[in-house]
Amino acid sequence: MTRLDGNAIAGELFDIFGKEMTSAMGTCAGCGSTRPLGELAVYLQAPGVVARCTSCDKVMIVIVEIRGVRCVDLHGTAEVDNA
Amino acid sequence: MERTAVRRRLNWQAGTVEELVTETPRTRSIRLGLPGWSGHRPGQHVDVRLTAEDGYHAQRSYSIASAPEDENLVLTVERLDDGEVSPFLVDELRTGDELELRGPIGGYFVWETARGGPLLLVAGGSGVVPFRAMLRHHRASGSAVPVRLLYSARSLHDVIYRDELTRITGNNEIDVHFTLTREQPAGWRGYRRRIDQELLADVAWPAVDRPLVYVCGPTDFVETSAAALVALGHEPGRIRLERFGGTGGSA
Numbered sequence: 001m002t003r004l005d006g007n008a009i010a011g012e013l014f015d016i017f018g019k020e021m022t023s024a025m026g027t028c029a030g031c032g033s034t035r036p037l038g039e040l041a042v043y044l045q046a047p048g049v050v051a052r053c054t055s056c057d058k059v060m061i062v063i064v065e066i067r068g069v070r071c072v073d074l075h076g077t078a079e080v081d082n083a
Numbered sequence: 084m085e086r087t088a089v090r091r092r093l094n095w096q097a098g099t100v101e102e103l104v105t106e107t108p109r110t111r112s113i114r115l116g117l118p119g120w121s122g123h124r125p126g127q128h129v130d131v132r133l134t135a136e137d138g139y140h141a142q143r144s145y146s147i148a149s150a151p152e153d154e155n156l157v158l159t160v161e162r163l164d165d166g167e168v169s170p171f172l173v174d175e176l177r178t179g180d181e182l183e184l185r186g187p188i189g190g191y192f193v194w195e196t197a198r199g200g201p202l203l204l205v206a207g208g209s210g211v212v213p214f215r216a217m218l219r220h221h222r223a224s225g226s227a228v229p230v231r232l233l234y235s236a237r238s239l240h241d242v243i244y245r246d247e248l249t250r251i252t253g254n255n256e257i258d259v260h261f262t263l264t265r266e267q268p269a270g271w272r273g274y275r276r277r278i279d280q281e282l283l284a285d286v287a288w289p290a291v292d293r294p295l296v297y298v299c300g301p302t303d304f305v306e307t308s309a310a311a312l313v314a315l316g317h318e319p320g321r322i323r324l325e326r327f328g329g330t331g332g333s334a
Contacts (some may be wrong), residue, residue: 002302002328003302003326004302004326004327004328005324005325005326006191007128007189007191007192007325007326008144008326008328010128010144010188010189010190010191011093011130011144011185011186011188014093014188018092020188020189020190022189022190022191022192023190023191036191038189038190038192038323039191044328
């Protein structure tokens with residue numbers, strides 16, 4: 001499966017958060033490391049979109065669309081700072 | 084202010100194809116007329132959406148090839164043979180057609196004059212597209228930031244923006260280095276191998292000069308380049324990456 005990065009889901013993140021998010025800092029709930037969402041390891045061909053921490057590989061974001069409703073799982077993200 | 088910002092939506096809008104330029108046998112640039120376009124930053128992209136007669140949508144992300152200072156928005160698209168969108172854009176689209184797109188999108192892989200430098204750009208194949216936007220912005224804004232572009236292509240025929248890049252390298256602030264990995268013309272004096280640590284050490288500023296580095300291309304290319312740059316002592320925090328895949332955004 002091709003590994004891309006957070007730039008590839010910039011449009012989707014904009015849809016969800018209502019603003020540009022690839023420069024926002026995301027903190028992994030697994031290892032606590034913080035980096036721009038644009039740097040996350042992104043897989044588009046998973047069932048839905050999966051974004052993983054590049055330090056510990058924990059799944060930070062899952063985006064799935066079910067019957068026109070977008071479901072976003074941010075369990076693996078401790079914090080998002082868009083300052 | 085914040086409320087307004089949060090409510091902003093990325094709306095689809097129609098652009099009119101004003102000009103098509105064949106850059107290489109596999110790539111074409113599309114100049115668009117876009118009334119009401121909000122402007123963009125160098126390195127951003129747009130989502131392009133095609134709709135079939137039965138309503139089926141296919142959507143992909145493409146880097147903007149024009150500078151914010153340019154009059155028109157230009158996209159450069161490479162044909163992926165198994166692609167759903169790019170074969171249409173490269174082979175079928177005609178002048179006067181309408182194209183549905185939304186954007187600009189992204190903010191992480193952006194370089195503007197104010198970010199400073201020195202600026203090292205490392206491109207693999209069509210990964211050069213966002214760098215054309217940055218280079219044109221650099222020229223249009225009269226920036227004094229020194230720039231080096233290292234561009235890896237299979238052959239001279241596969242070099243996108245060849246004339247423009249050759250011209251631009253005559254500029255004091257900008258150096259362009261090509262490496263042709265599969266086929267070189269007779270008398271070729273540039274590099275002739277895939278990008279590796281030695282080649283990067285040759286072209287890049289030393290790590291102590293703390294250049295800002297942008298790498299764009301296919302995933303393998305980007306990861307090889309990034310690992311080599313870190314091995315050469317460049318700070319990961321000053322290296323920005325953008326990986327191109329077969330799909331640039333899910334539909």
